Amino acid sequence: MTTTDSASGVDFIREIVAEDIKTNKHGGKVVTRFPPEPNGYLHIGHAKSICLNFGIALENKGGVCHLRFDDTNPCKEEVEYIEAIKRDVQWLGFDWGKHLYYTSDYFEKLYEYAVQLIRLGKAYVCSLSADEIRGYRGTLTQPGKESPYRTRSIEENIELFKRMRAGEFADGTHVLRAKIDMASPNLNMRDPAIYRIRRTKHHRTGDTWCIYPMYDFAHCLSDSIEGITHSICTTEFENHRPLYDWILDTLGVECHPQQIEFARLNLSFTIMSKRKLLELVEEKKVNGWDDPRMPTISGMRRRGYTPEAIRNFCERIGVAKRESMVDIALLEHFVREDLNKRTLRVMAVLHPIKVVIDNYPEGEVEELECVNNPEDANMGTRKVPFSRVLYIEQDDFREEPPKKFFRLAPGREVRLRYAYFITCVNVIKDEVTGEIKELHCTYDPETRGGSAPDGRKVKSTIHWVSAEHSIEAEVRLYDHLFTKADPCDEKDETDFKKFLNPNSLEIVTSSRVEPCLAHAAPGSRYQFERLGYFCVDTRDTGNKKLVFNRTASLRDTWAKVQKAEGT
């Protein structure tokens, strides 16, 4: 695990933690938690939080990080999400050990805390409707009005709250509210609701409860119950901290964790809102939560990302409070960096064009030795069959080569990687359409393996496969999900879908890959030489079908040249 505190300073949260350890604030303990709501899949923004929370626990002796499902709203939560979240955290490389918790496990305790709050005269049952409560709340600039139910006696409140629990009231008829200050400039302190009635089956507690605690009430107390020392969350909860502290102080609990806020991750050309991601899934704009175009952990895993790459990314982006938008190129950099070191190189031709080597003996096949990974000699070599009829990439041939195009062209000699120098001698076209059907070339037998005894050089090396021996595969090329760096930067909340990239998925159906890929394991990763990093799709690869997902393309200087020349 890479948790090296690189050259310069640590982030402000780690600074606080270090200081607290030094001053023995929590008896020297460090207990953090990652508290997802099981209402969707985890995304790269969650990965940042996971790396932070588990990372801090790992870096400090005796540190622990809990995984706690914040399941206080049964309307939105499902078991499927719980399983997915656990899988994703584990896959990222983190271990909560025995510290797996659910807020719903604390429902009884939380109920008792609520009763205690009532006894203290600090909570009351309010029978205003939701609309009325909103009206009484006031506005950002005007104070709210006190609810007429605010003065109910403690006894009456306890009785009513009991009856709420007993299911005597319909949804929405009553709510338990903290009695704080309707004139507070912080709207969260204007007698926030802390329990509501919801006759919804809970995915874990079933029909046991018909009242459920609100986040503000449940979260701080769950932290306290678990002995959390540092409760790290995102900046939108900063306004909630006074309430977090008020509840714990008012109840006088022994453990009062410190809430610390950091800025959530924004990544260019994608979105990070669980709600919006759900929308894409439900409206079939993508093929599920694990669609390789999604910024979800499961999507990235299916796309071929490695946990190491994601962790390195999370470490590099840092932790701070300012709102920011990280360039998705940085994420892509870290996958390439990791995959470059670890993947087997193979040859695959995405858009094949037939090449006949005129002077190569018909029927002959030779096995040529290819390096598996030039970055790592330990990965060895493999044999790849070569024969008279080959496929090369359409892009690697130009009948009329532009300037700076180094690849194959009529009369030009190039190297077939690990094979021979070939020279294009003829171009066969369809008489009607003019489409290039096949290329005829000659090879130089002296250049076997890829180098010329006479020392002559070629400008380019291209990849190839033997027509007869190669196998067919489907290759899925992905591009950014959105065409706009910040798709949510619009007045209208629904506008983000206008910027969905229509070309985010390109399916190439008749690619030809090296025979060694015939039994490639689902999920295994490769570099297709000169093209990019690809992995075998775990969902759609079957007996008859081989499907590859492009994780990331290789850096392409030629594409840059073309772009610069405007061709």
Next chain:
RNA sequence: UGGGGAAUAGUGUAACGGUAGCACAAGUGACUCUGGAUCACUUUGUCGGGGUUCGAAUCCCUGUUCCCCAGCCA
């Protein structure tokens, strides 16, 4: 015209009164049997205006801009 936060190269993030650094991106060159990788070099920055100080990204004053909050969501 309430309250809470935040402003450092194109992007992200350090520097905690003492040389503004790192990564990505961009550019140049070297090398190369991947136009990959690698290596070297380069461009670009402290939100504005005042002040304190020998010295300010850092401290003070002031202005500006951006983000969050009026769910019985989290």
